[in-house]
Amino acid sequence: MDRVLNFLASPAMKIVLLAAGILFPLVASSEYQIYVMALAFIWAIAVYGLNIITGYCGQLNLAHGGFFAIGAYAVGLLTVDYGWAFWPAFIAAGVIGAVLGFLVGIVSLRLKEHYFAIFTLCVGFIIYLLIEKWEELTHGTLGVISIAPPEGFGLVDFTETIPFYYLVLFFLVLAIWLISRISRSLVGRTFLAIRISDDLAQSLGINLMRNKVLAFVLSTTYAGLAGALLAGVVRFIGPDLAEITHTFDVITYLLVGGIGTLMGPLVGTLLITWITQAVQSFEEYRMIVFGPLLVVLVIFMPRGIVGTFLTWRGRRLASKAPAKQSASRVENKNSEEAGTHG
Amino acid sequence: MLKLENVDARYEGFKALDGVSMNVEAGELVVLLGANGAGKSTLFNTISGLLKASAGRISLNGEDVTGKKPSALVQAGVVQCPEGRKLFPEMSVLKNLMLGGYVHRRDRAGMKKTLDHVLEMFPILNDKKDDAAGSLSGGQQQMVAIGRALMGRPKLLMLDEPSLGLAPLVVKQVFEAVQSINREGTTVLLAEQNAFAALKIATRAYVIENGRLVMEGDREAMLGNEAVRKAYIGA
Numbered sequence: 001m002d003r004v005l006n007f008l009a010s011p012a013m014k015i016v017l018l019a020a021g022i023l024f025p026l027v028a029s030s031e032y033q034i035y036v037m038a039l040a041f042i043w044a045i046a047v048y049g050l051n052i053i054t055g056y057c058g059q060l061n062l063a064h065g066g067f068f069a070i071g072a073y074a075v076g077l078l079t080v081d082y083g084w085a086f087w088p089a090f091i092a093a094g095v096i097g098a099v100l101g102f103l104v105g106i107v108s109l110r111l112k113e114h115y116f117a118i119f120t121l122c123v124g125f126i127i128y129l130l131i132e133k134w135e136e137l138t139h140g141t142l143g144v145i146s147i148a149p150p151e152g153f154g155l156v157d158f159t160e161t162i163p164f165y166y167l168v169l170f171f172l173v174l175a176i177w178l179i180s181r182i183s184r185s186l187v188g189r190t191f192l193a194i195r196i197s198d199d200l201a202q203s204l205g206i207n208l209m210r211n212k213v214l215a216f217v218l219s220t221t222y223a224g225l226a227g228a229l230l231a232g233v234v235r236f237i238g239p240d241l242a243e244i245t246h247t248f249d250v251i252t253y254l255l256v257g258g259i260g261t262l263m264g265p266l267v268g269t270l271l272i273t274w275i276t277q278a279v280q281s282f283e284e285y286r287m288i289v290f291g292p293l294l295v296v297l298v299i300f301m302p303r304g305i306v307g308t309f310l311t312w313r314g315r316r317l318a319s320k321a322p323a324k325q326s327a328s329r330v331e332n333k334n335s336e337e338a339g340t341h342g
Numbered sequence: 343m344l345k346l347e348n349v350d351a352r353y354e355g356f357k358a359l360d361g362v363s364m365n366v367e368a369g370e371l372v373v374l375l376g377a378n379g380a381g382k383s384t385l386f387n388t389i390s391g392l393l394k395a396s397a398g399r400i401s402l403n404g405e406d407v408t409g410k411k412p413s414a415l416v417q418a419g420v421v422q423c424p425e426g427r428k429l430f431p432e433m434s435v436l437k438n439l440m441l442g443g444y445v446h447r448r449d450r451a452g453m454k455k456t457l458d459h460v461l462e463m464f465p466i467l468n469d470k471k472d473d474a475a476g477s478l479s480g481g482q483q484q485m486v487a488i489g490r491a492l493m494g495r496p497k498l499l500m501l502d503e504p505s506l507g508l509a510p511l512v513v514k515q516v517f518e519a520v521q522s523i524n525r526e527g528t529t530v531l532l533a534e535q536n537a538f539a540a541l542k543i544a545t546r547a548y549v550i551e552n553g554r555l556v557m558e559g560d561r562e563a564m565l566g567n568e569a570v571r572k573a574y575i576g577a
Contacts, residue, residue, distance in 0.1 A: 189441055193430065199392050200428050205416030205445035205494060 005313045017266075021169050031161050035233075038165040040273040041172045042229045047253045047265035048175050049222025054251075055260035056183060057215040058195030060113075063104065063120040065247035066127030067220040071097050071227025072237045073131060076144035086150045090228045097224020098217050105216035109209060112198070121244070128242040143238030150232045164233055171229065172266075175222065180262055182218075191215050195260075252290075256297060258304030267305050343368040343529055344389070344420075344498055349398035351388045358384040360553045362398070366498065366531055371524040373540045374533040375564075375574050376550035382533040383425055385550065386500050389531075390422040391415045402498075416445050419497030425533075426506065427487040431476025435467055438475045438486050442493030453493070460489040463519060481512035488519065498529045505536045517543055537574030541565050549574075 007013060028034045050064045074093035078084040084092070108119045131138045138144070150158040150167060158164045182188045190211050193201040202208055231237055249272075257268020272290075279286045301308045344366040351359040358381050366372045376382045387393040389400060391412040400408045402418055410418075429438050439460060443453045461468040464485040470478060475486055484504055491499055501520060505513040513536065521543040524530045534540035541547060547564045549557035557570070564570050 186440070186444070186447055189430075189433070189437060190444070192433075193441060196430060197428060199387075200424060202392055202412035203390060203416070203422045203424055204441055204490070205413045205421075207411070207413040 002316070005316065009310070009313060018173065021173075022166075025162050025165055034161050034165050036273065036277060037270075038161070038168045038233065039230070040269055041165075041168045042226050042233070043250065043253065043273070044266050044269040045172055045175045045229070046223050046226035047250050047257070047269050048179055049219040049226065050250050050254055051219075051260065051265050052179065052182070052191070052222070053212075053215045053219040055254065055264070056188060056191040056195065057212060058191075059109070059212060059215070060117040061120045061216070061219065062117055062244070062247055062251075063124035063127065064219070064223055064250050065244060066124040066242050067097055067101065067223035068227040068230075068246060068250075069127060069131060069237075069239075069242035070100060071224030072231040072241055073138060073144065073227075074224065075228040075231040076147045076237050077138065079148035080144055080146065084148075086148045086232055089148070090150070090225070090232070093228035093231075094221050094225045097227075098221045101217045101220025101224075102213060104220075105213040106209075109212040109216060124242070124244055124247055128239060128244070131242050132239040138239070141239060143236060144231075145236050147231050147235045147237070149235060158232070168229060168233075171225070176262070176266070183262065187211075187214070252294060254304075255294070256304055258306030258308070258310075261304065261306040261310065264304050264306040271305070343370075343403055344531070345401045346389070347399045347401075349388060349400060350396045351384055351393050352396050353384050353393065358553050359388060359395075362550075362553070362555055364548055364555060364558075366529060368497075368529055369524075369527065370545040371521070371530045371532065371543060373537075373544040373547040374531065374550060375535070375537050375540070375547055375570070376533070377535065377573075380550045381553040382550060383502055384553070386422055386502050386531075386533060389415075389500065390420060413445070416494055419495070420500070421491045421494040421496035421498070422500040423487050423491035423502060423504065425502035427480075427483045429475040429483055429486055429490075432474055434472050435475050435478070435486055436471040439467075439471075439489050439493050442490030443495075445494060452495075456493055456495055460492050463492075463522070464489055480508050481515065484508060484512075484516055485519070488516070488523075492523065492528075496528055498531065499523065500531045500533075502533045503535065504532070505534060505539065513539055535574070537564075537570065 024037060025034050028037070046064065046068050050061065053059050053061050071093040074096045075086065075089040078089040078092055079086060104120075104123055108116055108123065111119050132140060134140070150164070152158045152163065156163050158167055190201070190206055193204065193206060194208065194211060198208060227241075253268040253272055254265055255268070256272060257266065258264025276286065279289060282289070297304070303311060344364075346362055346364045349359055349362045350357060362385060374382055374385065384393065388395050391407075391410050391414070395408055398408070399406060402415075402420065407415060407418065430441070433441075439457060440453070443456060446453055446456075461471070466482055467485055467489060470482065475483065478486065488501065488504065491501075504516050504520065508516065517539050520530060520532065524543070532540055532544070541561055541564055544561050544564075546558070546560050548555050549570065557564075557567070559567065
């Protein structure tokens with residue numbers, strides 16, 4: 001039992017996950033499944049972005065779906081209306097996400113807690129309105145059609161599902177790697193300090209505003225790039241992409257997987273995506289199943305699947321170890337998961 | 343070193359500091375005595391910039407620092423060790439300490455030196471440096487909190503009730519540590535309810551009541567003062 005637990009939390013597990021990701025197209029029963037998985041990976045990248053500002057830094061951002069849509073529209077409009085190729089537009093989507101994130105951040109992050117959440121809720125809605133009403137720029141409710149796909153190289157053609165799947169997998173791994181680097185660095189601990197207490201962080205000499213804005217910009221950049229990838233695969237986007245429901249979807253993935261944990265965003269996104277697929281025949285009624293499940297989860301597992309697992313494992317190790325000292329030490333060896341992402 | 347002139351501060355609408363004037367000279371260990379809610383923490387938070395003074399002037403070595411950001415004050419050498427320890431319980435002791443050196447993060451060699459010094463001062467922390475801070479005893483946690491503040495290389499160290507919730511023997515150890523920090527040249531401002539223990543190591547003391555400084559004197563005068571004895575020492 002303990003061996004299984006240790007394995008699940010070990011670095012080897014990450015290699016197993018990566019291998020599973022690489023092998024998935026070989027075992028998938030249809031191209032549709034691969035497509036669904038690629039979309040799930042794209043959303044997971046967005047969830048990783050939200051995890052930086054909301055999970056690590058503790059600021060509930062309700063405009064995340066809006067920034068995702070901005071990334072998608074950046075690629076859509078630049079390739080369709082301005083004739084850009086996908087890759088320059090993709091980079092531009094990241095830059096636009098970062099710049100808008102900076103501008104929104106320096107205003108909204110002056111507010112704390114609920115007020116910040118409400119402000120970003122309004123920002124998200126304003127983004128939606130702008131996309132829907134500003135027809136000259138965004139084509140309004142017509143949406144953007146025939147967006148350029150990512151240009152391939154050599155024999156690789158990203159308009160095909162399997163190459164695109166690997167492209168998205170590459171970005172997902174990159175996204176997770178970067179986050180794991182950040183969360184282990186002083187910057188990551190700075191975000192964590194801010195989440196625990198604004199005042200405490202300040203008494204350590206941490207510049208609150210600068211670090212919150214940094215976390216926010218990182219998160220909106222992730223959202224922008226994820227949106228850009230989505231535009232590259234679905235190649236048709238409409239203003240509904242900026243609707244608040246997408247923000248709530250992303251928050252749900254994060255809560256279910258485990259807020260503030262490294263693997264939580266991936267676990268939550270994949271789990272819900274596949275459950276949604278399984279109960280697709282219920283259509284809108286599936287929320288009748290999801291709603292109560294989510295309530296139960298938040299009450300009994302506030303740290304989500306990954307967070308609950310890590311806490312449980314930590315306790316188990318602590319109770320098993322012979323001396324108290326070595327117990328807390330073992331726990332600390334895993335602080336990369338249990339602590340820093342705690 | 344630190345000078346407050348007629349400082350007022352509001353906290354959630356009411357006046358929590360009323361015309362506070364005080365003076366801390368370099369090398370002193372000044373004690374701030376007061377009951378719960380007298381305004382000790384408010385005064386500390388105002389000095390460290392977490393709260394804005396609504397009137398008056400705060401200066402550090404002659405330079406006006408009123409309204410400066412907390413991070414700027416930490417840079418300038420004013421470091422607060424907050425009440426109730428407030429560690430990062432899931433982080434290791436070492437990581438807690440390193441966060442205290444945040445403003446010196448680019449000076450790795452200097453941080454290492456300060457860290458060695460802190461671990462020398464509190465040898466128990468060296469043994470427990472890889473343990474989660476939350477697993478330590480109350481006294482050890484207080485040492486981490488003080489050590490974390492020292493990592494910021496304070497010129498003026500503000501300690502907010504370090505004896506809170508600690509056993510008498512541990513309080514003694516903590517105060518001995520505070521005294522040795524002071525003797526090594528760090529100016530200390532110490533807020534306490536435990537007047538007797540605090541006054542024993544103090545150079546001077548102020549008494550705060552309802553947001554006003556009502557009394558000031560050196561150690562002997564305070565220990566001998568009837569009102570202070572009655573209110574804070576209970577003898």
